[in-house]
Amino acid sequence: MKTQVLVIGGGVGGLTVALKLARCGIDVCVIEMLKGNAAMYKGELLQPKSIQILQDLNLKKQVEAAGHKINEIQVIEKREKNTVYETIGCSSMNYNILNSPFDYALMIPHEKLKALLLEEAKKHASFTYIQPSRFKAFRNEKAVVDLEEKEVEIEADVFVAAEGRKSKTREAMNIKVKEHKYDHHFLTVSFPRPEDLKEGKMISTPHTFLGLFPLPNNMVRTVYLIPQGAYKGMKEKGISVFYEAYSELYPELADYVKHIKSWREIQLMIPVHFNADQYVKDNVVIMGDAAHSVHPMAGEGMNLAIQDGDVLGELLCWIIREHADLSCLKWYEKVRKPRVHHVLHLSHMSALAYSSPFRYFPNVRKKAIRQMTLDEKLHTKQMLNASGLGFWKESIFDRMVQIGLFPIRSNPSLSYNGYMFTEETDYPWEEGGRAR
Ligand SMILES: Cc1cc2nc3c(=O)[nH]c(=O)nc-3n(C[C@H](O)[C@H](O)[C@H](O)COP(=O)(O)OP(=O)(O)OC[C@H]3O[C@@H](n4cnc5c(N)ncnc54)[C@H](O)[C@@H]3O)c2cc1C
Structure with a gap:
């Protein structure tokens, strides 16, 4: 069997990248090991950036109809x-x-979101979905998968590993993660x-x-x-x-x-925190929970997977259309890794407020949250960073305001200039941004 891109894992991340590729007319095959819907609860809070991505994928109306604002x-x-x-x-x-x-954010049942992505992808002739089919290993640069009780080899130009936290591909690539x-x-x-x-x-x-x-x-x-x-x-x-x-x-x-x-x-x-030191090796890429896992406190895991899928999908469309070298896959890591790092840090800090020894100082936590919501600049930075729409680093001055050493600012300057992600920063491999 042969395809241009093989996506291993039909979770939100795998389906997002596959839908982006199918929309570009690229042959993409998704293999999913589960027989039916996942029995496990997973992320349901869609952050603003993910809603923007779903709008670009023509899914905003359906997602909003199935969600709660x-x-x-x-x-x-x-x-x-x-x-x-x-x-x-x-x-x-x-x-x-x-x-x-x-x-705004949106709560949507996880399986419903996956069903909408899959339904949309199936409208494209270049999309193939195989379920159940389990990836086992790489052999001679091909993926070995179980399919209807037979072992089948799938050849692809690019392999995208979106199999979640316990990624076999990540292990095969010998990419190490340090779990916290x-x-x-x-x-x-x-x-x-x-x-x-x-x-x-x-x-x-x-x-x-x-x-x-x-x-x-x-x-x-x-x-x-x-x-x-x-x-x-x-x-x-x-x-x-x-x-x-x-x-x-x-x-x-x-x-x-x-x-x-x-x-x-x-x-x-059981919350776990890690970020792989590398997302790309030759023609194999890891994404979503396979590449990073985030404490659930800030409701970001599913959003990181969707946002990885967006950038990787856009890049692969460009590489294949332009016949660019696969070394350009590094752009995906360049864009996504620092952003993931910041979100992981944000979630980790929120988690620490509920871990020992900090949880024994609830008054400090109460004050920090109150100061953050009263100070418009801090509040804006917090919501912007959580939203995925941009990144605006907190300064030492902000932290002083947060712990109450400096007063709440009246009429702070709130120009987002340079702090919002744009097409140029999301897809920077071609001048002018988006490769369409
Ligand atoms: C209880 C819970 C609550 C959460 N709450 C939130 C939240 O509120 N907000 C949020 O943003 N995130 C939340 N998350 C995290 C979020 O669910 C994950 O970050 C997100 O699902 C990751 O998407 P993914 O596509 O990378 O991986 P997954 O969703 O894990 O999908 C991976 C897919 O790959 C398949 N697969 C695995 N191995 C193979 C194989 N060898 N061959 C073929 N297929 C394979 C799996 O069956 C699965 O369908 C939560 C997670 C849990 C568990």
């Missing part, structure tokens, strides 16, 4: 007093502060929500954290922080422990949480 995420700090949790601080991180048409693990894990599950729970909420106490992110159809995705190793003990105590944990932090959920009948419905999520 998020304008703000309320950050609520609570403290226990006489066995009841009282609110001691509340701030709002608001996407609307962004001076962009993409000044955290002292906490998460429980995650979705269930029906109160109708008035329309925006995101992050509720923190000195010991835990509950994230609530509304989905369409009156559902809510929830994430609850537990100490590493606590999962087994909680399960043994029965499902009532889960009900109590949620209800004491957000009493409005007391009845809703009972839709979850057993621990089997609840997924344990």
